[in-house]
Amino acid sequence: MRHLIISLAVILWPFSASAFDIEERVVFGAESNPQTVRVISTGDVRVFEPMINGFLAENPTVTVDYTVVSSSELMKAISIDKAAFDVAISSAMDLQTKLANDGFTAPYSSQATEPLPEWARWRQDVFAFTQEPAAVVLSKDAFAGLPMPQSRQDLISLLRQYPDRFRGKIGTYDLRDSGLGYLFATQDSRTSEVYWRLTEVMGALDAKLYCCSSNMINDVASGKLAIAYNVLGSYALSRADKDRFEVMLPTDFTTVMMRTALIPQNAQNKDLAEPFVDYLLQVAWNNTGQTSQQPYDSTATLAGKENSLRRIRLGPGLLIFLDEYKKRSFLTAWENAILQE
Amino acid sequence: MSAEVHSRGSIRRRLMVQLLLGAAVLAIALFFIVQSLARQLAEESQDNILAAAVSAILDTTSVRDGEIQLDLPYSAFSMLSNISNDRVFYAVRFGDDFVTGYSDLPVVTKDDSFGPWFDTTTYQDDEVRIVTAQRRLASGETPLAVEVTLAQTRDGQRDQLMWISQSAAALGTGFFVSVAVLALLAARSSISPILRLTQSVSRRGPKDLRPVAAPVPHEMVPLVAALNSFMDRLKNSLTRSEEFIADAAHRVRTPLATVRTQAEITYRRVEKDENRASIREMIRAIDESSRAAGQMLDHAMVTFRTDHLEQQAIDLNALAAEMIDRLHPMAELREIELVLEQQGAASTIGDTILLQSALRNILDNAIKYSPADSVITLIVSQDAGMAHLTTSDRGIGLPIDDAERLKSRFARGANVEGVIGSGLGLTIADEVARAHGGYLTIANNSKGPGACVTLSFPLQ
Numbered sequence: 121m122r123h124l125i126i127s128l129a130v131i132l133w134p135f136s137a138s139a140f141d142i143e144e145r146v147v148f149g150a151e152s153n154p155q156t157v158r159v160i161s162t163g164d165v166r167v168f169e170p171m172i173n174g175f176l177a178e179n180p181t182v183t184v185d186y187t188v189v190s191s192s193e194l195m196k197a198i199s200i201d202k203a204a205f206d207v208a209i210s211s212a213m214d215l216q217t218k219l220a221n222d223g224f225t226a227p228y229s230s231q232a233t234e235p236l237p238e239w240a241r242w243r244q245d246v247f248a249f250t251q252e253p254a255a256v257v258l259s260k261d262a263f264a265g266l267p268m269p270q271s272r273q274d275l276i277s278l279l280r281q282y283p284d285r286f287r288g289k290i291g292t293y294d295l296r297d298s299g300l301g302y303l304f305a306t307q308d309s310r311t312s313e314v315y316w317r318l319t320e321v322m323g324a325l326d327a328k329l330y331c332c333s334s335n336m337i338n339d340v341a342s343g344k345l346a347i348a349y350n351v352l353g354s355y356a357l358s359r360a361d362k363d364r365f366e367v368m369l370p371t372d373f374t375t376v377m378m379r380t381a382l383i384p385q386n387a388q389n390k391d392l393a394e395p396f397v398d399y400l401l402q403v404a405w406n407n408t409g410q411t412s413q414q415p416y417d418s419t420a421t422l423a424g425k426e427n428s429l430r431r432i433r434l435g436p437g438l439l440i441f442l443d444e445y446k447k448r449s450f451l452t453a454w455e456n457a458i459l460q461e
Numbered sequence: 462m463s464a465e466v467h468s469r470g471s472i473r474r475r476l477m478v479q480l481l482l483g484a485a486v487l488a489i490a491l492f493f494i495v496q497s498l499a500r501q502l503a504e505e506s507q508d509n510i511l512a513a514a515v516s517a518i519l520d521t522t523s524v525r526d527g528e529i530q531l532d533l534p535y536s537a538f539s540m541l542s543n544i545s546n547d548r549v550f551y552a553v554r555f556g557d558d559f560v561t562g563y564s565d566l567p568v569v570t571k572d573d574s575f576g577p578w579f580d581t582t583t584y585q586d587d588e589v590r591i592v593t594a595q596r597r598l599a600s601g602e603t604p605l606a607v608e609v610t611l612a613q614t615r616d617g618q619r620d621q622l623m624w625i626s627q628s629a630a631a632l633g634t635g636f637f638v639s640v641a642v643l644a645l646l647a648a649r650s651s652i653s654p655i656l657r658l659t660q661s662v663s664r665r666g667p668k669d670l671r672p673v674a675a676p677v678p679h680e681m682v683p684l685v686a687a688l689n690s691f692m693d694r695l696k697n698s699l700t701r702s703e704e705f706i707a708d709a710a711h712r713v714r715t716p717l718a719t720v721r722t723q724a725e726i727t728y729r730r731v732e733k734d735e736n737r738a739s740i741r742e743m744i745r746a747i748d749e750s751s752r753a754a755g756q757m758l759d760h761a762m763v764t765f766r767t768d769h770l771e772q773q774a775i776d777l778n779a780l781a782a783e784m785i786d787r788l789h790p791m792a793e794l795r796e797i798e799l800v801l802e803q804q805g806a807a808s809t810i811g812d813t814i815l816l817q818s819a820l821r822n823i824l825d826n827a828i829k830y831s832p833a834d835s836v837i838t839l840i841v842s843q844d845a846g847m848a849h850l851t852t853s854d855r856g857i858g859l860p861i862d863d864a865e866r867l868k869s870r871f872a873r874g875a876n877v878e879g880v881i882g883s884g885l886g887l888t889i890a891d892e893v894a895r896a897h898g899g900y901l902t903i904a905n906n907s908k909g910p911g912a913c914v915t916l917s918f919p920l921q
């Protein structure tokens with residue numbers, strides 16, 4: 121490979137005049153290259169690196185400036201700061217949809233965007249490039265001697281049957297902190313009432329609340345948790361110690377999140393952003409044999425489970441749960457169920 | 462000799478132009494009607510869904526402890542995204558306070574009705590359809606209005622209308638093209654009776670003045686009736702003039718015979734040579750007049766008989782022999798010898814009286830234009846399915862350049878100034894020959910002076 125990472129990861133790069141918090145910033149490709157495409161993303165550098173290198177191999181005169189932020193910071197950067205990013209990649213489908221709905225995106229249509237399935241695109245603004253299930257991660261040790269649950273109903277009856285075995289050993293997202301957790305929870309609640317039943321059962325067993333998938337998986341792997349509910353399946357399956365736990369996709373329904381890319385309205389290099397988005401979508405959808413470059417590839421995990429998949433639908437429906445009143449009332453109901461004070 | 466016909470315009474072209482103009486107007490009207498109906502439908506369906514969504518939101522509002530309670534239903538927005546991927550904006554207000562949504566979203570100007578109220582306006586640089594609806598909620602002493610405004614962009618509708626416009630344009634074009642083809646066919650078929658009539662009239666022979674009998678379209682009946690009546694009048698007028706000529710000739714001939722008899726008696730009585738000479742001259746003039754009257758009668762008869770031609774077998778040898786016999790005395794007066802040469806049997810089908818008249822006129826001519834003491838030969842022959850009666854004399858001959866003109870009525874050769882004649886003889890012979898499907902040939906003798914006139918008829 122001609123194109124190697126030239127710059128190293130810089131933690132908390134001092135971003136002059138920026139009001140949003142940056143977690144990490146990496147520049148791929150030679151810095152002397154005349155053109156730079158600036159990407160703001162919620163995805164780990166490690167995961168996107170193969171894809172970006174693939175892109176650079178096809179566009180040797182381009183540099184990719186990759187900035188990692190949280191999804192809410194990304195929203196802030198694009199909508200409030202109007203920071204000059206050329207591509208915005210986020211797992212927060214609701215926030216990406218809101219950016220597009222509120223006119224912060226530039227529409228784009230190409231041979232790469234047209235073949236996308238209808239559910240993988242909203243208008244000509246938001247393009248999905250992954251399908252990642254919300255999974256239940258179960259510790260093999262904790263379930264020794266018990267049948268592995270396959271659905272939420274199984275889980276509820278096991279928890280009711282062995283409350284003491286699982287008390288304090290259930291983890292789930294703290295919806296007040298995690299946008300992704302909130303998205304999963306609201307979509308679960310839309311799909312079935314069983315979500316509320318499960319939340320109440322988990323609340324009764326002193327569920328622990330987490331900010332992020334990786335922390336939950338760490339605790340399952342270490343034995344601190346028996347069950348982690350609504351964890352990103354792609355994270356769990358990509359771990360080296362994945363034989364310590366089982367990743368269960370509930371057979372009653374599996375909520376599927378899609379990471380999306382968009383081109384912000386005030387992108388400075390739209391002519392670079394467009395081939396970057398094209399490349400990203402081609403890697404994701406065209407079966408070009410570059411699955412090694414596909415970030416968070418869950419194709420194998422989801423294969424054959426089409427009937428139970430509930431893909432989160434891009435569109436204005438996602439705006440509903442972003443509404444302050446709606447969010448307040450949803451969180452109140454959730455707190456009542458999970459905290460049970 | 463058809464007179465020049467002035468033409469202005471064309472029925473077919475006028476028909477085509479009118480039909481095509483009509484079709485174009487209809488096609489354009491069709492395009493706009495379909496487009497406006499589609500626009501209306503699309504707008505109505507968007508309005509209906511917006512109204513349903515806004516009322517779904519209003520239904521979730523309530524007041525608790527003086528504060529607005531609101532649970533935005535997911536279905537309200539997802540139903541909007543069912544028809545198109547359009548952007549959606551909303552705002553909820555309670556009394557004068559903004560509650561949630563897009564605070565800068567304009568509110569539709571309300572009229573006196575209960576709403577919902579609709580408007581089309583611009584928000585965030587995009588055209589939006591906007592709806593506002595209200596519901597009164599009991600809050601403390603006075604009810605307060607909760608007001609929900611919902612707006613949706615119209616990109617989907619624009620795409621849909623674009624597609625419908627294209628379809629409508631294709632429909633209109635298709636309509637126009639089919640009508641154009643139909644117009645072409647209609648124009649062609651509607652003038653075909655005129656073409657048929659033209660053909661049937663122009664195919665007719667010169668004497669065919671029968672009325673048009675073939676059925677014609679209703680609209681052409683007055684024209685054809687006028688044509689028929691015109692031809693009828695023409696025929697009557699022709700018949701009348703022929704009759705008049707025949708009558709006149711007849712009336713002149715009888716007194717002429719009396720005058721001739723008296724002149725002959727007088728001739729014998731007078732003794733002075735100069736008186737005798739002038740009386741001889743008188744008799745000759747009377748003869749010519751009587752002969753002309755006879756020819757006119759002959760011609761009238763020929764005209765009449767050719768209209769009702771008799772069909773009987775005629776032996777031309779017998780006919781020729783009889784005619785030679787009959788004209789013998791007249792020829793002898795001028796010491797002219799008539800020789801009949803018969804070259805085998807020859808017969809035809811036709812009207813004996815007409816054939817006699819034709820042959821007599823030719824021989825009469827020959828006798829008249831032959832010098833005294835000469836020979837006139839009549840040969841009856843046949844070849845190639847035709848029978849020929851050839852008369853040759855030793856006279857002054859004919860001006861051959863004029864041969865065709867000599868066949869017409871009252872035409873006389875340029876070289877016969879000195880001889881009295883009516884110019885009808887060859888006309889009669891020609892008409893008889895043609896009435897029988899034959900022809901008359903006029904030539905000069907190849908050897909020596911004199912004319913050679915041949916009557917030809919198809920063999921029996």
